[in-house]
Amino acid sequence: MKRKWNVFVTRMLPEPAINYLKAYCEVEINPEDRVLSKAELLAAVKGRDAVLSQLTDIIDDAVFAAAGPQCKVFANYAVGYNNVDLEAAARRGVMITNTPDVLTDATADLAWTLLFATARRVVEADDFLRKGKYQGWGPMLLLGVEITGKTLGVIGTGRIGQNFASKAKAFSMKVLYNDIHRNLDFEKTTGAVYADKETLLRESDFVSLHVPLLPATRHLIGAPEFYIMKNTAILINTSRGPVVNEQELVAALKSGQIWGAGLDVFENEPELTPGLAELTNVVILPHVASATVETRINMGLVAARNIVAAMQGEVPPNLVNR
Ligand code: GLV
Numbered sequence: 395m396k397r398k399w400n401v402f403v404t405r406m407l408p409e410p411a412i413n414y415l416k417a418y419c420e421v422e423i424n425p426e427d428r429v430l431s432k433a434e435l436l437a438a439v440k441g442r443d444a445v446l447s448q449l450t451d452i453i454d455d456a457v458f459a460a461a462g463p464q465c466k467v468f469a470n471y472a473v474g475y476n477n478v479d480l481e482a483a484a485r486r487g488v489m490i491t492n493t494p495d496v497l498t499d500a501t502a503d504l505a506w507t508l509l510f511a512t513a514r515r516v517v518e519a520d521d522f523l524r525k526g527k528y529q530g531w532g533p534m535l536l537l538g539v540e541i542t543g544k545t546l547g548v549i550g551t552g553r554i555g556q557n558f559a560s561k562a563k564a565f566s567m568k569v570l571y572n573d574i575h576r577n578l579d580f581e582k583t584t585g586a587v588y589a590d591k592e593t594l595l596r597e598s599d600f601v602s603l604h605v606p607l608l609p610a611t612r613h614l615i616g617a618p619e620f621y622i623m624k625n626t627a628i629l630i631n632t633s634r635g636p637v638v639n640e641q642e643l644v645a646a647l648k649s650g651q652i653w654g655a656g657l658d659v660f661e662n663e664p665e666l667t668p669g670l671a672e673l674t675n676v677v678i679l680p681h682v683a684s685a686t687v688e689t690r691i692n693m694g695l696v697a698a699r700n701i702v703a704a705m706q707g708e709v710p711p712n713l714v715n716r
């Protein structure tokens with residue numbers, strides 16, 4: 395009998411994904427719930443036919459070399475794949491897959507969660523109460539900014555940006571969007587209006603980022619952009635940390651150049667720029683946009699199906715380096 399395919403999973407995932415893989419493959423999983431060191435990763439991938447990786451694993455040429463020429467696919471458990479060197483993968487003939495679609499709602503919903511939490515000072519208010527500071531209702535207590543009827547600026551209108559923007563209708567918001575291309579279908583279905591970046595930044599009350607991390611989107615938002623934004627504006631980032639110059643963000647939040655920020659991602663994750671966590675006008679979350687039970691199960695199943703398809707000699711459904 396033909397030997398079973400040998401798959402390494404770099405971090406424990408919800409059981410359905412593991413069970414799916416085990417029906418077709420020998421599966422070994424990182425026994426510890428932590429990111430592997432580079433040395434551990436290089437040792438662990440050796441001789442595998444496929445690897446199920448996390449966005450916290452740096453998958454570069456050294457990793458492909460360590461895996462060996464029999465290794466066909468790295469299935470990244472994320473929609474983003476900026477942690478993977480696609481050129482090295484292409485040179486080595488390794489297929490790379492991601493987990494789009496199944497996390498679109500969860501991620502867009504978390505961007506909304508951050509928008510509400512920041513605008514209405516939810517975390518600050520909760521903390522105030524828990525610290526025993528609440529003396530009763532007050533006309534000036536913890537005033538936030540209104541959401542309904544305001545202008546929403548969406549930068550990056552892929553799957554997640556479009557989903558996020560479509561939900562603005564419930565709050566009667568005017569939606570401006572910016573992307574490298576205009577999307578007439580999206581405009582028609584949501585009423586969103588295309589704007590150049592400067593106009594969007596100048597006119598929006600909320601600016602939400604939904605671009606992938608690429609050389610062209612690194613530090614897309616920094617001091618020049620904060621200068622253009624309203625001083626009542628709120629920045630939301632659920633994309634990738636380096637899209638924002640975090641040091642310049644801290645300065646803009648301190649000086650009141652913008653009103654607040656809601657962040658799920660950081661420039662040097664898991665490190666935070668000094669001063670950021672001390673600010674009360676930010677809501678900071680530990681990269682949990684796709685973290686619902688349902689979505690994480692589905693991401694696991696998508697990654698597992700991509701691996702099994704590759705093993706069976708098919709083109710995996712979510713191949714990103716065709
Ligand atoms: C999470 O950040 C992802 O890319 O899925």
Ligand code: GLV
Nearest residue numbers: 473552553554555
């Ligand atoms: C990711 O799913 C995106 O296209 O926004």
